[in-house]
Every structure is written in structure tokens, then in C-alpha cells.
Amino acid sequence: MPHLALATIVVADYDEAIRFYVDAAGFRLREDTDLGNGKRWVVVAPADDGSAGLLLARATTGDQRGHIGNQTGGRVAFFLHTTDFAADSRRLLDAGVRFVEGPRQEDWGTVGVFEDLYGNRWDLIQRVPDRPGG
Numbered sequence: 001m002p003h004l005a006l007a008t009i010v011v012a013d014y015d016e017a018i019r020f021y022v023d024a025a026g027f028r029l030r031e032d033t034d035l036g037n038g039k040r041w042v043v044v045a046p047a048d049d050g051s052a053g054l055l056l057a058r059a060t061t062g063d064q065r066g067h068i069g070n071q072t073g074g075r076v077a078f079f080l081h082t083t084d085f086a087a088d089s090r091r092l093l094d095a096g097v098r099f100v101e102g103p104r105q106e107d108w109g110t111v112g113v114f115e116d117l118y119g120n121r122w123d124l125i126q127r128v129p130d131r132p133g134g
Helices: 016-026 061-066 085-094
Strands: 007-010 026-034 039-045 053-060 075-083 097-107 109-114 119-126
Touching: 007 016, 016 026, 016 039, 016 053, 016 119, 085 097, 085 109
Parallel strands: 007 053, 075 119
Antiparallel strands: 026 039, 039 053, 097 109, 109 119
């Protein structure tokens, strides 16, 4: 059965995006390959367990630059699940990450919304086992 391997996020600069996702968000740098002509294949992921990663794609046109930080029209773009909301939200806050909502309790778990360095919105979610939603 197919599985989601990567999702692309348009960034302004490879190195600043790597610093955010690795140093602040705690992701792992899976790959950083020079493709020539200023292009790189950069993949980060929250874990080294084979789960889906993010391809950091540097914007090269004006239209692409216009979508940096607003790839979903202001909606939450990404959903990051955790087993320890308190520890992970504290680590993100300590790294200077800005939460724009929450935390709040829902029937299905705890959620807080944070922004990456470009303004893309992420849900940090600790789910209640066997509850739909989130």
C-alpha cells in the first residue's frame, strides 16, 4: 500500500529553514544534497522512523516567494502529534517558537497552534487514545 513520504514546504532560504526545523522544532535532517545551480534536496522529519518528512524547497520565482508562509491560505498546514504535549510545547517555546492558539483541551486531546519561521501554522496535538478527531 502506498504511504505519504514527503510534503513540500516553500522556504526563503535552505539554511535558515534547516536551523528552524532542526534546532527549534527538534526535527532530524534526513538529507541535504547539492543538486547544482544553487538547488538542494533538503529533507527534514520529526523522527528517523521512516515517517513522512518535509522537503524544504527554496522559492525561486516571485510567485513562489509570495506563497512562503501562507501555503494554505492561513489555515493550519501541518499536524504534529506528540505523546507529551507539555514537554514538547515547552521545548518549542524555549526555542523561541510562537504559539498563536492554545493550548486547549478537546474531547480528542490537547492542541496548540504554533507558527514556523515563515508563518505557516502547525497543530501540536496530544491525542486521547481511541478518540476520533485532531
